[in-house]
Amino acid sequence: MGTRMEVAQLESRMSSEDYRKLQGLFHDPSGAPRSLSRAEFINQAWSSVGCGSKEEYGLLFDSVVITQEHCGLLLDIDTLKEEGCIDWAGLCSFLLLELSDKMKNSRTSSVPCWMPPRTLTCPHRDPIQKVLHSQSSGQYLTVSKGGTVGQWGVDDMSLLQTYRLQNCTVTPKDLWVTDVVLLHNLNKIAVSFTSKEVCFYDILSEQNFSCKYKLQGLKFTPWCLDFWMDPSQPDQAVLTIGDIGGQVSGLYFTSAQISLFETLGLRKDSDSADIILWEELVRGKHHTCYTLTHQAHMPAWVRKVCYLGSLEAFVSCSTRPQTSMVIGWREKESSSLRVTSFSTKRGVWDMDHHRGLNLIATAGVDHMVLLWNPFVASEPVCALSGHASSVTAVCFMQTKQQLLSYSKDKVLCLWDVSSQLCVHRLVGVFPKTQEDTRTTLFLHEERQLLLLSFNSQLLLLETVKEDRKTSSHEHPVTCVLYNSLFRQVVSSDSASSVICWLADTGRKVKQFHRCHGNSEISTMAQDGTQTRLFTAGTDGEVKVWDFKGRCLHRMNAGLGRAVRISQILLLQRSILVMGWERMLTVFRLHSFSQSFVEPSEWKGGVQHRSSVICAAFQPPHTLVTGSYDGEVIMWNSSTEMVLGKLHPHKEGKTFSS
Structure with missing residues (x-):
């Protein structure tokens, strides 16, 4: 093969x-x-x-x-x-051209086309701390530092309602939200406050955002949260808390679907919320919840936390160089975590994990985006350099091998992880703000939208979406070829488009639009080297292309008329075109010195009694043609003279010479 x-x-x-x-x-x-x-x-x-x-x-x-x-x-x-x-030299030239084409195709095929950014009318007067997406309702939630919750519509991102989180522990003017996380399938959110507590609010109760539990008595102010639920056992869940004292705490829930905490004998405050004391959890007073902690980041603040269920490990980051990233590994039959520290030059602001690649990306204070293997702490897998200021946010696109990063100088980069290249930079579209602006980044990959907050401003970036999702052509496919030289499938459609696909992955690598204007492509062929593509349009022309999309020749097969071409057959020194009349249309190879090529005379003249619609060639000189009425004629392709005829529906002898 x-x-x-x-x-x-x-x-x-x-x-x-x-x-x-x-x-x-x-x-x-x-x-x-x-x-x-x-x-x-x-x-x-x-x-x-x-x-x-x-x-x-x-x-x-x-x-x-x-x-x-x-x-x-x-x-x-x-x-x-x-x-x-x-x-x-020739071998090197080929390899460089092939590598260049691969890089170009990798970039162009996966770069999003952004619509103009849209600033949403926001109810917040103070910095937005988190943007969330509820899978059950499809709606988006924004939560600000002062406890205001904005509820946004699915289709047009319009503001539906505004709520105020209630917390009687502090006065409204002293209320300060540090982070929020959605508890999937539990219809709750967990909110951390500077009052050293984490409150759990019902988002579907009759009294919207009523407080159900209050976890109080934390040693340090909680700064970041994460929630993970076992998809195969929804009762098993983990809430992770990172605080300003450098401590990472994991709360393991064993019956999350029924109740997060045991409610017997619990106190209630004026918000009618059950009070859970941190000390009680540490001592094991709640059989439905237990804790694990480490203090590897001390004394630095923990900036981001997450629990990786596939690794059974807590990942956290800080701006302390020695403990820029820390992984706390949960070990069986142990009440403590085994800690691994990852160091960088100046610390890390943010991080994210790609489940498929099992890589962790870190957003460096030193302008670098680093990719880490969680099992190798000595050095990163690679460094992505391109930002000119501190990187404040990173986010993997889980369905692709791509990474988004955002820096303080308002530059958004899209990286191709496999090639370690920046394939797209977005600048000049973000609002002018002060240097200490609180910025968050939320990617909803399914809807291909990006929400960025700049203090109380909310910016929406959406990619240009096609009217409908297609796995191949949008119009009927008219012809398919295989090119073994480039290992590609080449297909055409009735809308005059040609698409080249990688046969092993199915990825589209090239598309040529309107090859014959508004005329349908009826058939295609390739030359012997498979570097030239012939397309036949219902406009009566056959065009010759290279695989970079350049039209090299136009063959006037229909002599200016719109005709239906059924086949293009390439012989050793000529090209045959057929489908609409009784005589073959032939183009001699020596005629291709001009871009517009006229047909030559077929020496054998008219032999068929109906339109010739198909043909086959057997080297060195045997040509067979078939017409619409069922007649088959054999020719000598060199002399273009008839060798014999097969007549349909004729009694007795059916072959004549």
């Missing part, structure tokens, strides 16, 4: 040492450069380099020699394969 669909391409699997061995083949014993034929390259590369099969080295040679020598139409590739030679 001439493809490499189920394994990585040979050139991608080869190491630097393999390439050094390959380079040595292109020098003779005296050190002078030399070229290799196809047979020499395959045999010597396979024996000295290994790594791949002879078939794969043959495919690599064919790709290089075509790129190196082919600059026009060449209908017979076998001659090129046998007579062509490649040198080291």
